[in-house]
Amino acid sequence: MATDTGRLTLDPPRTGPAVEVSGLTRRFGDHTVLDGVDLTITGGEFAALLGRSGSGKSTLLRALAGLDHGVAGAGTLTKPDRISMVFQDSRLLPWQRLLANVTFGLRARDRRRRGSDALREVGLGGREDAWPHELSGGEQQRASLARSLAGEPELLLADEPFGALDALTRIRMHALLRRLCERHRPAVLLVTHDVDEAITLADRVLVLHDGAIRTDLTADVPRPRRVTDPEFARIRTALLTDLGITDPEGAQAE
Numbered sequence: 001m002a003t004d005t006g007r008l009t010l011d012p013p014r015t016g017p018a019v020e021v022s023g024l025t026r027r028f029g030d031h032t033v034l035d036g037v038d039l040t041i042t043g044g045e046f047a048a049l050l051g052r053s054g055s056g057k058s059t060l061l062r063a064l065a066g067l068d069h070g071v072a073g074a075g076t077l078t079k080p081d082r083i084s085m086v087f088q089d090s091r092l093l094p095w096q097r098l099l100a101n102v103t104f105g106l107r108a109r110d111r112r113r114r115g116s117d118a119l120r121e122v123g124l125g126g127r128e129d130a131w132p133h134e135l136s137g138g139e140q141q142r143a144s145l146a147r148s149l150a151g152e153p154e155l156l157l158a159d160e161p162f163g164a165l166d167a168l169t170r171i172r173m174h175a176l177l178r179r180l181c182e183r184h185r186p187a188v189l190l191v192t193h194d195v196d197e198a199i200t201l202a203d204r205v206l207v208l209h210d211g212a213i214r215t216d217l218t219a220d221v222p223r224p225r226r227v228t229d230p231e232f233a234r235i236r237t238a239l240l241t242d243l244g245i246t247d248p249e250g251a252q253a254e
């Protein structure tokens with residue numbers, strides 16, 4: 001049964017893990033950031049969200065996670081019970097060893113085993129007793145992915161998780177994230193500024209502009225995806241145009 005929070009109506013998921021929102025609006029004072037967003041991501045689907053700086057990507061993610069009590073709308077927000085978030089920084093607790101970090105918040109009786117399994121999946125098997133400061137930036141992000149997976153999320157919300165990593169580590173993380181998502185099949189919404197990252201990873205690429213999803217493209221490029229693939233290049237040009245960049249070499253930085 002729907003729960004009326006006085007703002008959005010919250011429904012339990014109807015058809016397995018998925019998130020569905022309609023008419024989502026968020027204002028900060030007289031600044032309307034989200035202006036009636038409609039979005040559905042089905043279970044197992046990987047969507048990437050692009051948009052100019054300040055367009056409201058993080059605001060949308062927070063709303064979908066149920067972390068923002070200021071959202072309003074005439075419509076509904078349907079979200080699964082198990083949601084994980086990953087951010088640009090790993091947000092590991094510095095006073096907890098790795099296993100305790102990865103199982104933080106887990107109530108399952110087999111949390112220790114789940115934590116160790118998740119660490120092994122991200123290539124950190126045997127590092128259960130390490131402290132976060134003993135890990136490299138890339139390892140910390142892998143631990144953050146392990147923590148998100150240990151909760152067996154139905155929806156994974158990722159806010160520029162690779163933004164602070166060097167280019168080579170980022171490529172490795174792309175492959176890891178794809179592998180993990182193919183194995184665990186959560187619905188994914190990945191916020192990124194990187195058009196190539198979006199096309200490389202996602203089944204669908206969305207662009208948030210003027211408070212709503214203005215572009216919703218299916219990325220139908222054979223895997224493994226290569227920037228040299230003509231379809232990759234076509235989607236890239238279309239997305240850059242939608243982002244207001246028609247002349248990439250002459251574009252001014254935002």
Ligand SMILES: Nc1ncnc2c1ncn2[C@@H]1O[C@H](COP(=O)(O)OP(=O)(O)OP(=O)(O)O)[C@@H](O)[C@H]1O
Nearest residue numbers: 028031033051052053054055056057058059060193
């Ligand atoms: N708590 C807040 N109070 C006031 N304004 C806010 C708040 N949170 C976000 N905003 C405003 O909402 C707009 C969207 O912010 P948001 O962080 O969602 O954008 P973004 O698309 O994720 O940006 P970026 O790509 O630069 O990270 C910005 O103009 C921001 O200043």
